[in-house]
Amino acid sequence: MSKPFVAVLMGSDSDLPVLQSTMDVLKSLDIPFEAKITSAHRTPDVTHSYVKDADSRGCAAFICAAGLAAHLAGTVAGLTLKPVIGIPLDAGPLQGMDALLSTVQMPGGIPVATVAVGKAGAKNAGYLAAQILALSDPELATRIKTDREANAASVIEKDAKLQA
Ligand code: RP5
Numbered sequence: 444m445s446k447p448f449v450a451v452l453m454g455s456d457s458d459l460p461v462l463q464s465t466m467d468v469l470k471s472l473d474i475p476f477e478a479k480i481t482s483a484h485r486t487p488d489v490t491h492s493y494v495k496d497a498d499s500r501g502c503a504a505f506i507c508a509a510g511l512a513a514h515l516a517g518t519v520a521g522l523t524l525k526p527v528i529g530i531p532l533d534a535g536p537l538q539g540m541d542a543l544l545s546t547v548q549m550p551g552g553i554p555v556a557t558v559a560v561g562k563a564g565a566k567n568a569g570y571l572a573a574q575i576l577a578l579s580d581p582e583l584a585t586r587i588k589t590d591r592e593a594n595a596a597s598v599i600e601k602d603a604k605l606q607a
Contacts (some may be wrong), residue, residue, distance in 0.1 A: 451469070452519065453479075465508075474576060507529050509529070529547070532561065
């Protein structure tokens with residue numbers, strides 16, 4: 444069986460700049476991932492076949508980002524039993540509130556772990572996927588711990604500069 448990987452899906456190439464934060468986190472933690480542009484609305488058949496195929500190839504978690512009527516994460520969640528993390532994006536006049544509600548308000552039995560709108564959410568989606576994979580990968584768990592410690596050290600260092 445191939446190594447578990449994370450699938451990073453986005454509804455449009457216009458989502459790519461925000462999703463870069465997700466991919467940076469996955470890269471920094473040495474987690475294999477695939478990135479794909481596919482839309483619940485514009486390419487429903489491609490979305491369906493990709494999810495089924497990725498599932499069968501060892502995808503351990505799906506990260507799905509979309510803006511406006513953001514149905515990508517919910518659609519994917521309906522097609523797999525793997526964890527699905529949804530990132531709502533600010534892509535229109537409602538500044539992501541539309542995408543937030545579309546992503547988070549799933550019917551019972553089909554969960555989407557929804558993170559914050561935009562860049563912080565994109566980053567956290569990477570960390571959340573990492574933490575899911577780390578449940579069965581102690582070396583990855585150690586890398587996440589080291590990353591947390593570095594994060595804390597950076598805050599302490601910034602405060603020390605402020606106090607100097
Ligand atoms: C969504 O519509 C995409 O995820 C994107 O956030 C938004 C706008 O897409 P484009 O019109 O920029 O392709 O499906």
